Amino acid sequence: MVYRVGLLGLGTVGTGVVQILQRPGHPLLRAVDIGAVGVRSLDKPREVQIPPERLTTDLERIVSDPEIDIVIELLGGLEPARSLILKAIDHGKQVITANKAVIARYGAEIFQAAAQAKVSVLLEAAVAGGIPILQPLQQSLRANHLQAVWGIINGTTNFILSQMTQEGISFEEALAIAQARGYAEADPSADVEGWDAADKIAILASLAFGLPVEREHIPCEGIRDISATDIRYAREWGFTFKLLAIAQSSPRAASSAGPSRLDIRVHPTLLPLTHPLASINGVDNAVLVQGDPLGQVVLSGPGAGRGPTASAVVGDLLTLIAHLQTGAQVPNPLLGFPPLLPFSAGGAEPPQLQVGIPLAELEAEFYVRVLAQDQPGVIGAIGTCFGNHRVSLESITQKECHREQAEIVILTHTVREADCQRAIAEIRQLPQVAGIPGLFRVLR
């Protein structure tokens, strides 16, 4: 049996997929025929040889072509990707996609459609590139009660932070290097504001915790405000800056009723240098999964790029072909998305988790850098403000003076964020204080 693949998009990743299929590393891939490739321009020079009659600009035709068994969507962006995926499902095609933006926003719609049409939608490449993370969450780790998924899942920002740390340069300088190397786009907002990481943690969280996660419920802070100074001070105290995407179940206070909550967020974080995610540098990604009775596993590797992403796409293709060859009548239930599994069939309830916790309600340690006039009593005044809001301090240190200005760096104990924010607001009003350029969470 030959499986006809329709490829939507022949950019970086699409080219990588064709390269693997033209030099297959696994015998099952010899059963694959690239039936059609949808591109924007027929004339563009290509790195791979595709018979001209199989190249087309008519993507609608590919997803409705009865000769095509499997559609691989590598267009990126929301439209026409979403519509083409839905139309492919409608025509009974199996679908593979690397499109985190579409899945993070329209995953429920897409997986509902796939369940009705009894086809699979696989997306290993959408999160953390070549690192196997979705299939392990769906299969090998699935016996666990998962408690937390922490990820460094945006290579661009990890590269920028690594450069800032290693070279002592500013965010702008590191961004320019990332752009020069092709790791960051001309408009880097989706990466540096944390939006890409938020798309990915939405997908990871919905898999890990078995419920739909609305992208808008994810508080998201980027890395633009991190300075070389903050990185240096953090280092002196044994911390490193990472843009973390976090999803973890958070039990409510015993006193309050209602379900547990899913704490999900993306923000720069100070991690101890001994933390398993602290040593993930450059464009690499890593995902830490904690579960009961598993404990912690960390999966790390290349989070983007042609080869790793194509490896994940073709891994999904192999998974699909193997499944189809068994004579299965329906998609593998583990490879769907949990919100669509028949919880009720086993008499089970869907998980009782309320998604999203306002940052103000969370607890963390905080790193704060205050610029103040170099006068006696300023440390006392700052300390008093924290005390007024029950923010207990681990240390408060005067670091440097420039032109009568002092830098005062504070590390708090674990406190409620709302309390810390109120103390910060009060400190901003102190006549000796010129500004608070650094305020970041510390996790361990």
Added chain:
Amino acid sequence: MVYRVGLLGLGTVGTGVVQILQRPGHPLLRAVDIGAVGVRSLDKPREVQIPPERLTTDLERIVSDPEIDIVIELLGGLEPARSLILKAIDHGKQVITANKAVIARYGAEIFQAAAQAKVSVLLEAAVAGGIPILQPLQQSLRANHLQAVWGIINGTTNFILSQMTQEGISFEEALAIAQARGYAEADPSADVEGWDAADKIAILASLAFGLPVEREHIPCEGIRDISATDIRYAREWGFTFKLLAIAQSSPRAASSAGPSRLDIRVHPTLLPLTHPLASINGVDNAVLVQGDPLGQVVLSGPGAGRGPTASAVVGDLLTLIAHLQTGAQVPNPLLGFPPLLPFSAGGAEPPQLQVGIPLAELEAEFYVRVLAQDQPGVIGAIGTCFGNHRVSLESITQKECHREQAEIVILTHTVREADCQRAIAEIRQLPQVAGIPGLFRVLR
């Protein structure tokens, strides 16, 4: 549909499996009924409640019971585990096992039998405990031409080496601590001699490289000869000691004919502190996989213990049940073992790899510690011996003197092991030399 499980063994891991099944984290597990549990003694107090009529000492009956759909073998050891697995297959049962020793030795026999009977044999728990490694090698990473698998896959020895490094204690002292904590057995040979790691790398290699690996073809050196002194000197030069299990394809010299070779071995190794495996400490395991076009991924986490191992066993159970629920007629071909896949069906050849390379033919850098009389000229004499056998040196250092004895530590460049061994033999004959207590490979 209810799936009846027959559990062979109710020790540490078996108890963990029952605990998960009695508090299932996934709705599919509610379809599992523990039909029978085979134990050695009916009277032993148990941590889990099993209806007495389901406990039996008659393991043969479980594997032939027509009511049982899935047999989970957690006995360990070669017999009766091997015979019971084969008999279960013979009776059409699906099989899950955590038994690396049986699979490393009788894997070919077992997977042949399973292919004939059209049942699956899953064994995620057999290698690296709770870390998802076999399924990723079988699925997500399978599109790659894999080049290397390096693993820290024995938690006992990793704990001992970590203790020796952190506390500066001897092998014997660290072993005693490991035994006191239950990480090492009274007879620790299988762990400290590297045999357990060799079983596991045999399994990883046969999956990664698609060919049967005979356990006897794996050169294996343990960690007994590593001293606190060697660990300290290695540290000074930026290296740490790890017991590495290695499987990598090694191209033949261009001049010689014949297939490429699979370099597979287990031995203590000096790794640079910056290596991704250098930071894996305590009883944790980690596996590094390198492939084309993937690059490198590292999967790390708890390599043993009740919870992690039970997590992997029940992950396999979920995988099996999901597969059976799809109406599949045959096992998933990706979840078998490659040597049994129909390579010929796609017109493909089985991989041309000759398994096993004598250590003498390999190349590495070497760390050598020589005890010699503290006399002028001894460094020159040692250097000359290395030069006689074309072993070029990166450094040769006199470290310490006790009672007219000097310790001389040498780091070579990359050389052929046979050349290094010949130089060592010559150095042993030098009148000034009292012994060579340390000789280890350095990999990067």
